[in-house]
Amino acid sequence: MAPGPDTNEDDSLYALQADLDQRKQQASNRFHSEPLPLAVLVLVVLFVVSILNALIPPAILNPAWQIRLVATLVSNAYLPLIALVILALGSSLPNQKRLQLLRDKFTTLAVLAALGFLLLVPLQGLASWRLIRLNFAPLEQGRPAAETPLDAMEKAIKEAPDALTLQGRLTELRGPTIAPQDMARPLPELKKILLSSLQQARTNLERRTSRKGSDPRVWILIQDSIRFGIGSLALAASFAAFGKRPGQSENFLYELLGVLRSFKAPHLQLPSPRRTPPGRPRPPGRSKSGSGRSRQSRDPEQLWP
8 A cells, every 4th residue: 555645744744853853963062062172272272371481481400490390380280181171071972073083182192291290200309409409508507598699799899890890790690789979989999888788798697597597498399399299190190091092992090000010010929939850858847738738729839949
């Protein structure tokens, strides 16, 4: 029996309704997913801008610059972590191939970020130690930390050929500014006045240092070093949990834990047993069947060392 016109109309209505529902679902998914890549991009741009701000001006060998860079990285690492969370949640939506591809790229970058934060732990520790030795170690020896700048000022005063050169040198060393009335004095008299003021400043600094004892900034630096070290380890674990190397099914954190377990395994394994030479007599006091254990439950190769 051939289908009537009513049946064909019903099928057409059902097909039209299914197509409309599919379009609504796609529009809904696009509405929920299109802002996600933009949010990820904004978070990444904010993180990169903060890092560039810490890098300028560059001073790679300066421990203070290194600590400032570590502090910026640790303080702003939540931005890429939020981006990874957004990608992980957004890629779980249906028909989100774009977010899935973006997630795959960011998971590879997360592996590099995890390794970078692991390297920050010894870097910030070494930088903190160098900064303490450079600026605060003289305090432990009874010598003010500012003695080196004061010595540089004293050398500049003694070697200056004229007042203008002396003023420029003191400005570079962040020293005192020569008053206009003192600039008109003869150079030997001006040097004598400046050297007297410098000696008075050194005496006051030594007296103030002897009353204070250890500089509290040392402990602040140590506390920051501990905080940055623990924070770097936590961030490395977080990025490793999101990271995944190409071709690997497990995340990078699982791989790192596997490496740690492989280092511990040799200490937990027993040495390989040696076979008993034929004809070797059994030591006295050791029964044939073993003490308290059946002969079948023991490996014959483990009876002898």
